[in-house]
Amino acid sequence: MNRQNIFKSVVVAAVVAIVGLLAVQVYWFRSAYDVREKQFNDKVNLALRALTNDLLKAEGDTTSTIRPVVMTASNSFYVDLNHTLSYAALDSSLRKTFVRHGLDAPFELTVYDKNRTGIILGNLYLNGAYTTDTATCRSRMAEARIPMDFMITFPDKQTDIVGGMMFWIVSACAFVFILALFAYLVVDLQKQKKLSEIKTDFMNNITHELQTPITNISLASEVLRAGSGRLDEQKAVHYANIIYQENRRLKFQVEQVLQASLFEKGEIALTKKEVNVNSLMEEVIQNFQMRIQNRQGQLRGKLDALQPFVFADEFHLTNIFYSLLDNADKYSPDKPDITVTTINKPHGILIAIADKGIGIRREVQQYIFDKFYRASTGNVHDVKGYGLGLTYVQKIVEAHRGRVSVTSEPQHGSCFELYFENC
Incomplete structure (x- = not known):
């Protein structure tokens, strides 16, 4: 197995390990939540059964059987009491019993008649006090002389359970951070x-x-x-x-x-002045003609811009023109056929360098301006270059606040367009 395959295998194994560890962490967290929820439900169930027993004893009923507490929802517990309630006894017993069983979560109390055809009393107990008027509650409870049941609802049950799992949450966050750091290192290693x-x-x-x-x-x-x-x-x-x-x-x-x-170091300093693009491009074309003629090709200039002046660095502008012509020549396997045009656009000038060479595949056009990138053509050295030319072109154009774009089709050539604002 070569080094490339070994590296890929290591990366795949690392990714699988990360996903597996995340899945285990999620499973552990979910299991811990389920255990704490069951503990909470059992605690509430025991507290309400004890509460029911205290209420019946307070009313002098020692013969009634304590019925099971029914969960009507994940956070609601219905007590089938079937007994005429005293508000004072219910209020006192609720607080005492919940404190005794370590239940300090906010809850809603709802009192029903036996057939659950109407709500006799409903309120919220928060931070040691009911939110409804106590006197009114006492009055309504005193008026009711029919058998009643009641239901306790914990509106913030999930939040309270999660809040009690801070150790798990902190450890899970630390674990996820370590996994994220590991993933970053794997990705960075691949980039390096x-x-x-x-x-x-x-x-x-x-x-x-x-x-x-x-x-x-x-x-x-x-x-x-x-x-x-x-x-x-x-x-x-x-x-x-x-x-x-x-x-x-x-x-x-x-x-x-x-x-x-x-x-790369950010040390390029442009020396800008008024430059005639037509004259500069004509000089570059003349210097390039011998190279194209040696290959029995054609290099034509259609310099039609009527306002050819731009505020630019002449040295770097010359270099990017030469670089684009160099590419047009290199990527024309037969006799080069290159056309250079300049035309005016609103507020600027457009320079186009078109060839009839091998073209650029659509899927790689987004990468051609990346540093060191060279489109694959089979042999590494069948087309000369470092993969720096187009990177340099893009950076110089952008430094002049211009735009560069390319249109190309395989075997139909390429056309690079540069836009600069006029002086």
Whole structure:
């Protein structure tokens, strides 16, 4: 099993462990709640049975059988007393019995006639006192001379039970925090691993990319030195052009890496001035023509913007134009066919660089501006680059408060559009 599969297995095992531990924690918490609820219900049941016995004794009834307390809801307990009640006895016995059994939760008391056809008395007992007028209650109870039952309801039962489980709650929160921290570490480890792989790939790419222009410059220099005095002027110019072009290419590649590093540190300082986009783009196209012609391709400029002036950093603007043309050339496997256009839009200028190359799959278009990202085309080095060009383009455009977008279809080419506001 290779390291990649081992890492995936570890991550899957970690995720399963986290889910399992969370499930166990939920089960333990639910079990603890059920136990405390049962304890509460048993305590209430015992208290109400004792209360019923005290009431019957207070009324001088020693022969009636104490009937079971019936739970009519999860928080309601009905006492089938079938006896004429004295309010004073009920009030006194309720408080004493609940205190004796450790029940201090707020409750509602409802007194019914035997057939439960009407409520004789209903009130709320909270913090040691009833919320209804005691005198009125005494009067209504005194008037009632029929057998009665009563029901006790605890409106905050669930809250009280949960409130009594602070140890479980604190331990559960601590456990969840530890699991969340563990999950974060697993995710961070995966990100670090991916970043390490990206950096390794980047170093491989940069080594390969820098070797190519250095080798070409070295070969051309050797030819010029060895053939000094014997080469005709045309060949000498040809080799000199090779050195010039490869030197520019090498400078551009090094500049990409340096600029990406500066952006990462937030140390890029733009020197803005009024720039004629048409003139700048025309100069970039002229410098690029030889490279395209060497591949028997076409590079056309349709610079139709009537208001071509923007307030920008000329150096960085030149670099992003060159970077986009470089991509258009690299991702055109046959003869490059590139068109550059400039047109005016409301309050700004739109620059479009379109090619007829391999295009970009729709599902990866959202990633192409990410640092080090390179769309897979099979062989790592079949298309040269570091995965920094489009990142640099996006950051420069955004630093100028502009917008960059792409439209592309596989095998139908790509079109990158840049928008800047006019001066």
